[in-house]
Amino acid sequence: MExxxxxxxxxxxxxxxxxxxxxGSKKWRKWVLxxxxxxxxxxxxxxRGINFFDTADMYSNGVSESLVGNILSKLVKRDSYVLASKVxxxxxxRPNQGGLSRKHIFEAIDASLQRLKTxxxxxxxxxxxxxxxxxxxxxxxxxxxxxxxxxxYIGASSMYAWQFARMLYISxxxxxxxxxxxxxxxxxxxxxxxxxxxxxxHKEGIGIIPWSPLxxxxxxxxxxxxxxxxxxxxKTDDYAQKLYYLDQDFAILDRVVEMSGQxxxxxxxxxxxxxxxKKGVTSPIIGVRExxxxxxxITAFDISLTPDDQKxxxxxxxxxxxxxxx
Numbered sequence: 614m615e616x617x618x619x620x621x622x623x624x625x626x627x628x629x630x631x632x633x634x635x636x637g638s639k640k641w642r643k644w645v646l647x648x649x650x651x652x653x654x655x656x657x658x659x660x661r662g663i664n665f666f667d668t669a670d671m672y673s674n675g676v677s678e679s680l681v682g683n684i685l686s687k688l689v690k691r692d693s694y695v696l697a698s699k700v701x702x703x704x705x706x707r708p709n710q711g712g713l714s715r716k717h718i719f720e721a722i723d724a725s726l727q728r729l730k731t732x733x734x735x736x737x738x739x740x741x742x743x744x745x746x747x748x749x750x751x752x753x754x755x756x757x758x759x760x761x762x763x764x765x766y767i768g769a770s771s772m773y774a775w776q777f778a779r780m781l782y783i784s785x786x787x788x789x790x791x792x793x794x795x796x797x798x799x800x801x802x803x804x805x806x807x808x809x810x811x812x813x814x815h816k817e818g819i820g821i822i823p824w825s826p827l828x829x830x831x832x833x834x835x836x837x838x839x840x841x842x843x844x845x846x847x848k849t850d851d852y853a854q855k856l857y858y859l860d861q862d863f864a865i866l867d868r869v870v871e872m873s874g875q876x877x878x879x880x881x882x883x884x885x886x887x888x889x890x891k892k893g894v895t896s897p898i899i900g901v902r903e904x905x906x907x908x909x910x911i912t913a914f915d916i917s918l919t920p921d922d923q924k925x926x927x928x929x930x931x932x933x934x935x936x937x938x939x
Contacts, residue, residue, distance in 0.1 A: 614629070616628065620820030625664075628895075631655070631901070632899055636655070636677050637673025641672075646902060652684050654904060654907070655681070657904040665695045667736075668699075670704055670725050671740070678698060678729050679728040682729035685730075696731065698737060699738040699770065699796075700725070701739055701743060702741070704721065712743045712746055714743075715751075718751070722734070732762075734765070735766060736764075738767065738794070748783055753789065756787075767792055771796070771797050771937045774813045794820040794895070798824060799811075799824075801926060802865050802930070815892065820896070821893050822896045823894065823897050824937075827881050828862075831857045831866065832869055832884035833880055834873070834880035856936050866880070869926065872926065878916060879909055885897065889914065
């Protein structure tokens with residue numbers, strides 16, 4: 614496993630981040646692994662050198678955090694891994710149980726710390742942009758979490774580049790800790806981030822940790838124009854249907870499958886290799902349900918893509934509407 618600094622910080626993270634939305638409660642999503650099923654996958658990821666784990670308070674309504682906290686605290690010492698979580702989406706049906714108000718952030722961090730069985734979170738991220746809360750309130754609260762030691766670094770997730778730039782400016786203007794990472798929607802069939810967000814992150818030294826690097830499994834090559842797919846997640850993942858499955862998406866997928874045959878690897882390995890070749894990409898967030906899937910993705914580091922290879926994979930892309938900010 615390779616390790617890299619997260620943005621301009623001194624924090625070393627593995628080049629792959631294990632996304633923990635896959636772990637939690639089947640009551641939340643049918644394809645989620647419970648604790649008994651998840652432990653071998655998490656242990657294998659540690660054995661393969663992954664030290665970066667990303668979850669959120671809304672995944673399985675908090676069960677994902679509890680599961681990750683239970684397993685990691687049992688397997689390894691706290692200083693040997695980097696733990697990331699997120700706040701924003703509602704965790705209840707009352708008015709202040711969601712968003713990025715100071716009240717919710719302070720209550721959410723304490724609940725997350727308790728579930729994760731830790732005194733601090735390495736990377737605490739705002740899951741989305743909150744249009745109902747002044748950004749100054751949000752940023753001041755996040756700065757205070759670092760100041761009192763409950764958080765080491767702060768990050769952000771999908772939003773418009775102008776919103777992220779404004780938040781960075783306000784942090785700088787007030788002398789507050791600024792975001793060190795951007796967790797954005799980025800893969801071979803959704804590349805709108807290349808227009809503004811990625812150049813902004815490059816300029817500002819922000820670490821890029823893309824979510825859905827394999828397009829929620831679409832780039833595995835097991836979907837077709839007349840068949841959703843054979844896996845449980847493919848059959849039950851309604852959100853993927855909203856993001857992908859356009860004719861142009863399948864055209865790009867055909868190129869991925871063709872190249873995987875030429876190089877004698879799996880389509881997901883080509884898709885991941887492409888992303889790892891992109892400037893500034895720090896640690897794509899991968900969701901796996903089996904140890905062999907993790908092993909396949911790790912071998913993507915060994916796949917070399919020439920400029921012609923990358924052009925072959927990219928040239929059929931057409932602009933899309935913005936997806937993933939909701």
